[in-house]
Amino acid sequence: MNGFYRESSIREKFPKVLDILLLDRTRSTARASQNIIWANSNYRSKGKEYAQTSQIRSSLITGKRDNVIRSRAFKSKDIQKVRTKQKAEVFTPTWVIERQIDEVSADHRRSDLDSYLKIKWLEVxxxxxxYITTRYDMETGDFIEVPERVGILDRKLTVINETLSEFLDWQKATELAYKTVYGFEWNGDSLLLARENLLYTYIENYVSKWQIYPDEKLLEKIAVIISYNIFQMDGLKYIIPLSEKKERVYSEQLSLFNDPEPKRWIIRKGIRVKVMDWEKNKMEFFDKGIGE
Structure with a gap:
């Protein structure tokens, strides 16, 4: 299993799938696709294409640049400190994740399969x-085998693997499991890693269950779900990061003494994030109903 990823990652082997994983579903339209943005200055030294508000393009993270985005465990200590200071980025040890999910899942252990799979989860x-999938230890980066994973999606997939023996039933249940797990993140690089982790989890469970690799069409189908459910957002304002603008405004009217009016600042509201409601099969504003 590990050899598959050493030889060729999703970024290199499945460019169409990567393009899906890079989409920003809030800003994309039927006419034009928009990608998630970097939303940090950690890569700015590599060129203007890596600026905070620049979109993450596949050409910037593949080929000779395939090591640009790396898991936090493999980032330099200096970068880790900067990200912790700027955005309070820290990662929880696997054993803590396991105990916390054990606690919140206690009431659902006796649910039937359909009810269990429909339980919604949001990782802020x-x-x-x-918390969705523990593919590797967040402190060391060490790979965790499928049976030993403890994320909420991992648990749902374990139940599916143990319960269903027909492929079509398995695939349908797996898609439902993916449609019920959500997460949002400020940093574009971490967001892409999260999306990739969910897709790799699908591949790894597929291989574990069926002893073959899924075809590209299946990967694209799961990637579409992931691209809607794991999204980029400023969690305090429910907007696309850095989309709120502060602008300086001058009055064109002269004062009585022929002095210019004092400048003032106005805030241009940011782009409200939308998220997919799979039951209605339509996008809704994430903050719909909040504060009402």
């Missing part, structure tokens, strides 16, 4: 999404 400031 999700980073690389360890």
């Amino acid at each position: 400031a999700c980073g690389e999404a360890p």
